[in-house]
Amino acid sequence: MQPRSRWKPINGVLLLDKPVGLSSNDALQKARRLFQAARAGHTGTLDPLASGLLPVCFGEATRFAGMMLDADKEYLAQVCLGVRTTTGDAEGEVIETREVSVDEYALHRAVHAHVGDIEQVPPMHSALKHEGKPLYEYARAGETIERAVRHVRILEIELLDVRLPAFSMRVLCSKGTYIRTLAEDIGAMLGCGAHLTGLRRTRTGPLNLDEAVTLERIAAYNEEVRGVLLGPPDMLLQTLPSCRLGEADALRLVNGQTVPVEAVETDSVLQEDCMVRAYRGGRFLGLVVPRHGYLRVKRLLPQESAQTS
Known part of the structure; x- marks a missing residue:
């Protein structure tokens, strides 16, 4: 393992092409060391005999890893x-x-x-x-x-x-x-x-092996630029509807207050008690849930971690 001082607050999603012969946890730990990520988790195991897509979450993206467990x-x-x-x-x-x-x-x-x-x-x-x-x-x-x-x-x-x-x-x-x-x-x-x-x-779910990278390809990248291989946390949530908030409503939301559904922009009708991706401008804030005409916080990103580091 890396010395404790070398772990970094990396945030993002890695689509890993797991090789045959490694357990999911072994593959996760190898990827984690390559990125020197302080926190990591995966979204569902693959047997050592199996290869292929293993989404790995670093840092704040681990907040949403559980969403992929129910995916087809x-x-x-x-x-x-x-x-x-x-x-x-x-x-x-x-x-x-x-x-x-x-x-x-x-x-x-x-x-x-x-x-x-x-x-x-x-x-x-x-x-x-x-x-x-x-x-x-x-x-x-x-x-x-x-x-x-x-x-x-x-x-x-x-x-x-x-x-x-x-x-x-x-x-x-x-x-x-x-x-x-x-x-x-x-x-x-x-x-x-x-x-x-x-x-x-x-x-x-919505994630495909075509976009995945191998451990060897990750290692071939210079450490300073490996972050380009990471996607944002909301790539795990592409199948959910989204809404866009203005600055004032976004501030209320991140402070734990509710926001009227009618005050936000949406591309579809938001269903009661169904999770929705919330954005301020192009920045992903986290997940909210419509209930009785108001958006309530389900799970938010810390604002400094809302984008891939």
Whole structure:
């Protein structure tokens, strides 16, 4: 770790392309050291086997990291039929091998049968916690913990490359969806079993992998200019409606007072009790909530941290 005196009050959002082999926390800490950021957090874990988009929040942007936990996610997944493993992915030991006698038509039917609201049992080899300890720690010790069924939603599945017994697919899903469990369930429906051989997250809410950078690219930048790789805190909130306040109303808001909804400029009708991005000029102030005709503070940035440092 950096000496305490070297940590800096960096504020902003880094779209990190996490490599295979690193946990989300390891990737976070490497990015944090590269920026010497005093405070950092991420918006949702990726397994070490998975690569792809990991939004990392520095400084005041961490105030809004929780907003991304509920966002829909998009993945590119590689699956192998006919082989089941202890972990449901390529890191586990093979526990069963079966002949694959399905055709592409049967695969299409099985895949699209999982679109919509489905139930999943979280895998034992996951970061989901039981009594404060990740399930994978119990699994490594040979213990099995009973897990509650989860209700998740698969919004879209698109088959991309079918070369049986292997295939790849694009999956758009709700939070809490386990893609390795989805692969196993598809294999079970086909009667031959399956496991995940690769996984890459390509989207989290409004954020896309196309805009992400690798740890190597960050390191290639001179320390003094790495800040150009950071986006502002409100990039996490692009799907929310926005409003613009005049100087006097903005001052009232940052002092904890309410502001009449009719006094602000908006591009759409503001829904009661739904979060709204608030701006003064082009400066992001934070989140407000309309209630009974007035905007009330939900979460604000300190004014000196309202833009990326």
